Amino acid sequence: MIRILIVDDHPLFAEGIKSIFNMEEDIEVVRHIINGKAVPDFLQHNEIDLILMDIDMPVIDGIETMRMLNQQGFDIPILMLTMHQSLRKVRAALEEGAQGYILKDASKAELLEAVRTTSARKNYFHRKINDHIFNYFRGKNSTSAKADQLSEREKQVVRCISEGLNTRSIAKELYISEHTVKTHRRNIMHKLKVKTSAELIKLAYEKGVI
Amino acid sequence: MIRILIVDDHPLFAEGIKSIFNMEEDIEVVRHIINGKAVPDFLQHNEIDLILMDIDMPVIDGIETMRMLNQQGFDIPILMLTMHQSLRKVRAALEEGAQGYILKDASKAELLEAVRTTSARKNYFHRKINDHIFNYFRGKNSTSAKADQLSEREKQVVRCISEGLNTRSIAKELYISEHTVKTHRRNIMHKLKVKTSAELIKLAYEKGVI
DNA sequence: TCATCAATACCCCTTTTGGGGTATTAGAGG
DNA sequence: CCTCTAATACCCCAAAAGGGGTATTGATGA
The missing domain is CATH 3.40.50.2300 (Response regulator)
Known part of the structure; x- marks a missing residue:
């Protein structure tokens, strides 16, 4: 049994x-x-x-x-x-x-x-x-492998972006510097291959990230 | 049965x-x-x-x-x-x-x-x-009635924004000037009371605009 | 022990957005 | 006939986003 x-x-x-x-x-x-x-x-x-x-x-x-x-x-x-x-x-x-x-x-x-x-x-x-x-x-050595998903921190940033927060507000919200927020945003956009925050939110909604 | x-x-x-x-x-x-x-x-x-x-x-x-x-x-x-x-x-x-x-x-x-x-x-x-x-x-019957409903043209713009198109590309896509696109975007944001395109797309998804 | 990676932070710079106006034109509806 | 609105277009300007770097730290895996 x-x-x-x-x-x-x-x-x-x-x-x-x-x-x-x-x-x-x-x-x-x-x-x-x-x-x-x-x-x-x-x-x-x-x-x-x-x-x-x-x-x-x-x-x-x-x-x-x-x-x-x-x-x-x-x-x-x-x-x-x-x-x-x-x-x-x-x-x-x-x-x-x-x-x-x-x-x-x-x-x-x-x-x-x-x-x-x-x-x-x-x-x-x-x-x-x-x-x-x-x-x-x-394909471990190819670039496509790492273009997989977002880290927890990155997801937090995505959620903040979707709330309409700008870089400064996100920085305050997450207790990190604006530079870091910018870096996260850029990395996220690279990973998901999108060009604007708006497109990012659309993708996030459709893929169930947020 | x-x-x-x-x-x-x-x-x-x-x-x-x-x-x-x-x-x-x-x-x-x-x-x-x-x-x-x-x-x-x-x-x-x-x-x-x-x-x-x-x-x-x-x-x-x-x-x-x-x-x-x-x-x-x-x-x-x-x-x-x-x-x-x-x-x-x-x-x-x-x-x-x-x-x-x-x-x-x-x-x-x-x-x-x-x-x-x-x-x-x-x-x-x-x-x-x-x-x-x-x-x-x-929201549909309240005083904010007009603030809820976007015109057809405005919805088109919202959809373009969600695709990640910038003002220039949207202008080309819809065969109108960039100025007009800017005006539409601004009016949309006023109507929906959002501050960024990202927030706009989030709202659009939740409200079923797009 | 060494290589990786996520998270952090900073520099440079250009492009785009967002917010404040104003104005014309074509239609819809009283 | 007149008003109201959607759609169009333009002005100015500050703020933010976007794109290119580099670097340090700590945790974790090989």
């Missing part, structure tokens, strides 16, 4: 997954937790064979949660779930020792396969992701 | 929802379709009480699919599903006659309530987006 802990901030999605697992003889969903912070406490009082965790969560995200679990010495295979195929997230998850990685647009069969594979401590990586990883290692 | 057709490009999510419905006595998922294009053909051979459709789909999106169904004379209540709370999408869905709108991070109970409400041809709007709709309609 594979005992699973689901960590996901989307109740509907989690409920759905739970229902899928309920129809399987060998899988049991022990608990569904919304917030990553509550995971260590739960693990100390429960025997779990696999953690199925969403990467994108509001309070602390999946990567952070994994880091926390690693630091506290927990050794439970983790299958990461996500909507996005961001290479950066995949890399971060791998670096933190994720046992597998699956997209939310996977099929039911793929999910079950991923769960059974990772709970046996074997790696499972969704086909769509494999291409990304391959491309990453292949 | 509520007979449901699910139109969603995320198999896992759809499977989950299906499982939830399977546990309900009065709800039956007749089919899950990945691509909106296949919906009319399916409806011609099946009796359906409610369509549960994702807004964001790759080939043709939920709004387009609704438009198609309306043109072909189908009259089946539609409950729209989405990850995002974009007012633009909500408005578009309402204009095409959607019976309801629910976010993918809703709870199981909310989903079931939404399904039962909309299948009875009553409107259901998720709490989180009610505020958006309220604000939109409130």
Whole structure:
């Protein structure tokens, strides 16, 4: 019997997954937790064979949660779930020792396969992701690799820009110098290949950055 | 018995929802379709009480699919599903006659309530987006009426700005002088009470201008 | 230990934006 | 016929954004 802990901030999605697992003889969903912070406490009082965790969560995200679990010495295979195929997230998850990685647009069969594979401590990586990883290692020295996503700080700057703040106000808001804000803005624009702040905000909206 | 057709490009999510419905006595998922294009053909051979459709789909999106169904004379209540709370999408869905709108991070109970409400041809709007709709309609009839509505020409300018075009390029694009573009931009910003183009684009997205 | 990278900060400079005016013309509507 | 507005166009000028550098620090990975 594979005992699973689901960590996901989307109740509907989690409920759905739970229902899928309920129809399987060998899988049991022990608990569904919304917030990553509550995971260590739960693990100390429960025997779990696999953690199925969403990467994108509001309070602390999946990567952070994994880091926390690693630091506290927990050794439970983790299958990461996500909507996005961001290479950066995949890399971060791998670096933190994720046992597998699956997209939310996977099929039911793929999910079950991923769960059974990772709970046996074997790696499972969704086909769509494999291409990304391959491309990453292949093109490690090219310039396209780093043009991936924005750092947390950069996202903060994007949000400030979208609020209509100018460089000076952003500097005050984030307690950094105007020069730094300018540098961040420039780096962001280079990464996202846009020429104006307006275009940046449009892209950010469409890509879900903000 | 509520007979449901699910139109969603995320198999896992759809499977989950299906499982939830399977546990309900009065709800039956007749089919899950990945691509909106296949919906009319399916409806011609099946009796359906409610369509549960994702807004964001790759080939043709939920709004387009609704438009198609309306043109072909189908009259089946539609409950729209989405990850995002974009007012633009909500408005578009309402204009095409959607019976309801629910976010993918809703709870199981909310989903079931939404399904039962909309299948009875009553409107259901998720709490989180009610505020958006309220604000939109409130602004429409208030004293700031003119400050809300942009002229067609002004909307064109907004769209150009969002594409990252500068004043010169917009002037060329619209076959008017740069001075005129500046005047339009200034008037737009006055009307919407924003200070930067970036803020303008953010507002435009949220208010559904573009 | 060394290489990288994110975050920070500063220099140079040109181009664009934003804010204040004014004015003409063509249409829509009383 | 007259008014009101959208769209057009121009003036001036200060402020901000954008684009090119370089450099230091601290954390982290190989």
